[in-house]
Amino acid sequence: MEETTLSLLGKKTEYPQDYAPEVLEAFNNKHPEMDYWVRFNCPE
Structure with a gap:
């Protein structure tokens, strides 16, 4: 996988509350x- 395929790094992310691989x-x-x-x- 090329590094240019990263799409989430450095962007605002909605964090799911459930497991989301x-x-x-x-x-x-x-x-x-x-x-x-x-x-x-x-920390929780």
């Missing part, structure tokens, strides 16, 4: 040999 976008990892640690803070 269609709002997730993905892109190819340019450095698959690297390990990454990602942390999401989601």
Whole structure:
């Protein structure tokens, strides 16, 4: 997937209250040999 296919990044988003996988976008990892640690803070 090319980065130019991202359509939601940087735009105003309506956040659904239910599970909605269609709002997730993905892109190819340019450095698959690297390990990454990602942390999401989601206070309720």
